[in-house]
Amino acid sequence: MLQTTYIRENKELILERFKKRNFEGEEIIKQILKLDDDRKATQQKLDNQLAEGNSLAKQIGMLFKEGKQEEANAIKEKTKTLKESGNLLKEEQNKIAKELMNLLYQVPNVPNEIVPEGNSDEDNEVIGEQGKIPTLGDQAVPHWELAKKYNLIDFELGVKITGAGFPVYKGKGARLQRALISFFLDQAVEDGYEEVIPPLMVNEASGYGTGQLPDKEGQMYHMQVDDLYMIPTAEVPITNMYRDVILQESDFPLKNVGYTPCFRREAGSYGSDVRGLNRLHQFDKVEIVQIQHPNKSYETLDTMVAHVKGLLEKLELPYRVLKLCGGDLGFTSALTFDMEVYSAAQDKWLEVSSVSNFESFQANRLKCRYKDEDGKTQLVHTLNGSALALPRILAALLENNQTNEGIKIPKVLIPYTGFELIN
């Protein structure tokens, strides 16, 4: 959520930048500023009335103490009308605040200057490519067939137990999954991140805090009885650890890493995109989160991208880095880099990581602030990234490393898996 003062002071810039997203903001911003003016005006009126009421109440107290009942009662009459009009103002104030909040929730983050314009993922800018794309033989098959052949993942069993998109990992498949999680966590800890195991369900306030609510309500599993949401990413519980917190400058940067299963309803997905491991309702992910000083957040974004690239290189996976265009940029993000690995048997790039700087967009909702040199409270910048999402990594590993003898495990993972080959 953007701050109204920020909108007021940077209206032209914001509107210009929104063009990158194809977001038509002129009208809504006009309304926001108008409502904000209304809010100020009614509050001013209300404050004045309350001040008058307070002072009258004090007078009444004094008069009662002095035994001047009649005078006191006379003033009481006066407060009656004051109270009535005060209530009306309060109602109006609440209404305006609600409308204002509603509008603010609909305004996306301001894209960074370097975000390319564009409408869809086709307009994303490839800014780097690493690793050799393997040439597989004719007998090469996609990962869902490999998973079946080597009894690594049972999709049908998951369907029986729960439904589509909830696979059962078995044997070496399960072990490889666990190996990847441990490897990713260890790498992050080595890079200075503190490991956390957060709750897998969050309350409504947390959903609003990181911006999943109200924008993506339908994408989360919602437990109605207890009014809790299954997390779609560890970003939600981890970032919300810093909700309603005031930090010191010396606390920066706060670095956390957490492994969690992630739950997504993925309503509206279909076709080859959802085949095999490509898109699931439940999947594992290791997430890195940083809370940083506004001056340093972009520097930090680069280090996070570098961290993810390092992981992919260690796994010997061919990958490319994309700078997301405005049209593909998430609602809450100011700048996002996606990492995609090449899935040789499917012959396509699969997104495995998304690293974003949210600047103060989340911090404003979260009320995560710090005290600057002058002792003023300022909003922090929040960042996060997948490091990494497991299923597509697994898919690429299986496909790219398949040989006649079996599937080869990358060197760095062998200490974690305890085996070198799946056969």
Place this chain on the structure above:
RNA sequence: GGAGAUAUGGCAGAGUGGUCGAAUGCGGUAGUCUUGAAAACUAUUGUACCGCAAGGUACCGGGGGUUCGAAUCCCUCUAUCUCCGCCA
């Protein structure tokens, strides 16, 4: 799940209807003293909104109510603690 108790500023802890945004202590910050430090002393020390400012308003777990006036009374929700029950 049942019964009871509690929720106050960074922390501890007073405050049961009026001058309480809230005593006191600790902690923090600045200063005095000191060669320096400690101690002592003095001052200062929550958040948000409106206002150029003076100042005003709101907030004593959350929400609602009673009242001219609520930290204080009532309702409700949440969390914590104690006991009982159940349980990995």
